[in-house]
Amino acid sequence: MSRKLGGNILVTGTNRGLGLELVRQLIQVTSNKDHIYACCREPEGSGAEALRELANENPKRITVIKLGINKLHGSAPLSATGGCGMMEVYQVNVVGPFLLAKHLLPHLKRAAEQMSLKHGGQGGHMSCRRSAIINISSLLGSIEKCPENFHIAPMYAYRTSKAALNMMTRCQAEDFREHHILATAIHPGWVQTDMGGKEAPLTSQDSVQGMLSVMSSLSDKDSGNHLDWQGNSIPW
Ligand SMILES: NC(=O)c1ccc[n+]([C@@H]2O[C@H](COP(=O)([O-])OP(=O)(O)OC[C@H]3O[C@@H](n4cnc5c(N)ncnc54)[C@H](OP(=O)(O)O)[C@@H]3O)[C@@H](O)[C@H]2O)c1
Known part of the structure; x- marks a missing residue:
């Protein structure tokens, strides 16, 4: 790379x-x-x-x-998901990334401006090298894909929080475009981690290698979109 x-x-x-x-x-x-x-x-x-x-x-x-931030019980099914569980997962998966990006915005703006100065104040294109927010999302947050995969992961809190994270990514992309800050959501694949479990097909090494390759090629056209670890577009 x-x-x-x-x-x-x-x-x-x-x-x-x-x-x-x-x-x-x-x-x-x-x-x-x-x-x-x-x-x-x-x-x-x-x-x-x-x-x-x-x-x-x-x-x-x-x-x-x-x-x-908070405790996370995102994988609970309907019978074990209450109001507190919904709010906790929303706190971790949406409010946390929201606040982090909000507080880091001055740094993100400065980074984007510095790159612009290097190019003679011409503005230039967006990229991860310049200034970017990458929200780690999930295929399970895709509303269109839900009928295909709901039965294997009937997780209300997790799914709805990732769908909200996708919307937040879209809002950030629109809001920060004028500052040349890129915002993209990436699904890492189903990965062998504590969350993904041992039966997942992807190692964390391969997933991260793929995500870094995708991140290194992101440009204006990708801001506000949801891609997977191989760069494929995921429907909302
Ligand atoms: N693995 C998959 O198959 C898969 C698929 C799609 C999307 N994702 C997404 O990929 C991201 C990483 O998942 P992973 O598989 O690496 O999970 P993981 O192995 O379970 O690790 C989760 C990480 O998040 C931290 N964390 C959990 N709750 C937190 C909180 N309230 N505040 C701050 N940190 C917290 C954990 O820290 P502690 O050790 O302190 O708990 C740990 O470092 C997640 O956003 C997940 O939704 C994963």
């Missing part, structure tokens, strides 16, 4: 699963000048050992940040 990703990159949920693998691979595909901010709920906890090890090996390139 060519060096199309770089700058200051913030990743959430980095103590395990896809977040941890993203940090691992980002260290490899970005340069020594680039910096990864790795967010995690309990950086000192036993579940963050691998992340601490990675950060210790790359002290000048990784900063671990304590960041968390």
